[in-house]
Amino acid sequence: MRRLLSLLSLVFAFAVAAQSSRGTPEMSFEGESVDAMIAAFMKEHAVDGMSVAIVQAPYITRATGYGIGDRERRTLVSHNTIFDIGQMKNAFTAVAILQLVESGELTINDELRAKLSDPSRYAELEALISLASGGSYEDFIREHQFEPLGLKQTYFGNAISSRREELRPGEKHRVFLTKAALIDPTEPATGYRNADIVAARATAIYSSPTDISIWDIGLAGEILIKSAELRRMLYAPPATSPWSFPGHEGLMIVTGSENGFSSLLSRFTKSDELVCVTLLANREGLDLTQLARRIAGAHNTKLGPPARAKGMRVQESPYSVEETKARVAQTLPQATVWEEGGDVWVAVPNPRDAKRRAEIDAALLAAVSRAAGS
16 A cells, blocks of 8 residues: 555656646756757857747747847847748648648549658649649648638748838838837848848748747647548658657657748647747758757756757757667767667767857758658
8 A cells, every 4th residue: 555655646746747847937958048048059050030939738838039030121030020931831731732631632642642751842742732722822821721720920922021111221110100010010030041141932931930839739639630640640750741750759840941041840749748849040051959959848858858968969869779870970970879768869079169060960960860751
């Protein structure tokens, strides 16, 4: 009986500890606040502007912006600022395909599965959506994803000027003094690729982290896709979708990096975790995965990198320890690989040189990424 009571006490204590991570005001991981993490990341990678949203479903508990959206016009990044989400758009495309399957307009077959598993074939899927729906790809996405969820800060590139005030360099905002719609405006950030300013693309999806979070919450239930079986095609590795699976049970990630922007949505789907982090930045080529994992750790310590990896460049691997060692042997012979809590980690000491850090991050990410369709 004592043993049973002791076991019940342990279970109760664990449940209380897990529950206490929801709503905690102490937003830090390894002594560093979320704000400090993002500020340090922006400084290290010369990022002008970033925005973040954090979900503990059904709540969006944090949505905020950092820095400058457009350095010439000196516009600020707010929770409303919209960014080109790049290849993350493929996730919207995959959902649209499954919506057409659910409505009977398309049939799942081997050829369609192959296209969904290959990011380089998503232009074909956009054309297929247009053909199957009898309208444009953009109209179908708007009518079946943007509008059902009430997304107010998500546009295709050809419509992003609808709520912004056109400013010349050095000019200050004035129209908000007479038009309430331009108070806390939904402005597009300017994309940067090294020193180049990158222009908006008409067919790109621009969104805010808040809207990405709403879309993600809607996708978790029956609002966008009612069939649990079809949703499993997105969520079960190896997925027939753009999502990747780093190895932690229930963790799935979709990213983008092009046209001067970087984006990431990571979601922990286990019932005792349920944390999602969205990060958008107006600089191309950023590895946002390590930052997102530390932000998740601020909500629930067990979701962050292990203590052994503190101060190191680190990635989780979906492969075994031995296979991970083999994958990094040539490019990162100094890497340490170990298993902890059922997850496999690979880490490299943090060099002082920024260029070398970027090289290590790219090599780590390549080593733990699965090939398309695998």
